[in-house]
Amino acid sequence: MAFPPQLKIAATYMRGGTSKGVFFKLDDLPLAAQTPGPARDKLLLRVIGSPDPYGKHTDGMGGATSSTSKTVILSRSSRADHDVDYLFGQVSIDKPFIDWSGNCGNLTAAVGSFAISNGLVDASRIPDNGTCVVRIWQANIQKTIIAHVPITNGEVQETGDFELDGVTFPAAEVQVEFMDPASDEDAQENGKGGSMFPTGNVVDEFEVPGFGRLQATFINAGIPTIFVNAADIGYTGTELQGAINENADALLKFETLRAHGALKMGLISSIDEAASRQHTPKIAFVAPPADYVSSSGKAINASDIDVLVRAMSMGKLHHAMMGTAAVAIATAAAVPGTLVNLAAGGGDRNQVVFGHPSGTLRVGAEAKQVNSEWTVTKAIMSRSARVLMEGWVRVPQD
Structure with a gap:
């Protein structure tokens, strides 16, 4: 033939x-x-x-x-x-x-x-x-x-x-x-409005099977992202890939969290749709600064960072940080009261240095309130x- x-x-x-x-x-x-x-x-x-x-x-x-x-x-x-x-x-x-x-x-x-x-x-x-x-x-x-x-x-x-x-x-x-960078097309299509915060709140509570009732910041900036506190889901924020990617039960729980968060954000209309939308939204968990050793063996000191962030991408813990998620981090850090902002110490800030599994990254964002709605004019990073x-x-x- x-x-x-x-x-x-x-x-x-x-x-x-x-x-x-x-x-x-x-x-x-x-x-x-x-x-x-x-x-x-x-x-x-x-x-x-x-x-x-x-x-x-x-x-x-x-x-x-x-x-x-x-x-x-x-x-x-x-x-x-x-x-x-x-x-x-x-x-x-x-x-x-x-x-x-x-x-x-x-x-x-x-x-x-x-x-x-x-x-x-x-x-x-x-x-x-x-x-x-x-x-x-x-x-x-x-x-x-x-x-x-x-x-x-x-x-x-x-x-x-x-x-x-x-x-x-x-x-x-x-x-x-x-x-x-606030991305609102999906929210508008699904009747959730065009807000950077699709629920209208900087922090929400929602129920997730396997985790119970969680606090979360849902944000459309850079890429739709769901931020939760590391401590609330049993982590410290200093984890490297092996701690999560080698644990099948943990990966399943994160996917459940992502699916229910996507529904809460209006990105999907039923839980079943999450399986065909793996790229978005992202899941990230945050914690206050702490010492840890990066995946390359580099010592990261708590004094060198403002916040710890770990993010899931396509069902696995990312080895560093997705660029679009970094935009979401910068934007959320700039808005007082979000989980990212609170983990970084709260208050007003236009840049943040966060620790990820491979090291650190500095990102900046300019956020402001217009007619009681938060907006961000731009986010900046170097690659x-x-x-x-x-x-x-x-x-x-x-």
């Missing part, structure tokens, strides 16, 4: 922040995959190597973790005052679906670099030396993001001395600004990015 040859598709494998993924220009994809739908999803699943019951992604470009099972599609922006449209797909590891419901803040740091290097930014906007300001339209969440990409001799500068906990080697710093490999990805034809 004869089999057709593999497809050959131009692609770039990039690291952005503490994530990495396969980047495509929209018009390089096969025609059937240039529009949303089953053909696109099937192609990208095969690129990554999902679904993989062995959990390895041996026959694809994925890394079998939430941080490395990612795809990005970019094109010149169709919107005024923007350079590039950015669409992100979070690929499930063991199930045949891609979640398009949210953004990847870490890979956002690589979007500007890719756009410049691949002709998606007008040459007139790229300096010979200095910083190129790339205006990104994040299509998943319908938000503007600004990336400040260093340029040397007219090309993207990727090497440098900026160090990011969770990334082994230093690189050039890329500052990313998430403009008006780094670089090309790991570029050329073509091969995919067996169906």
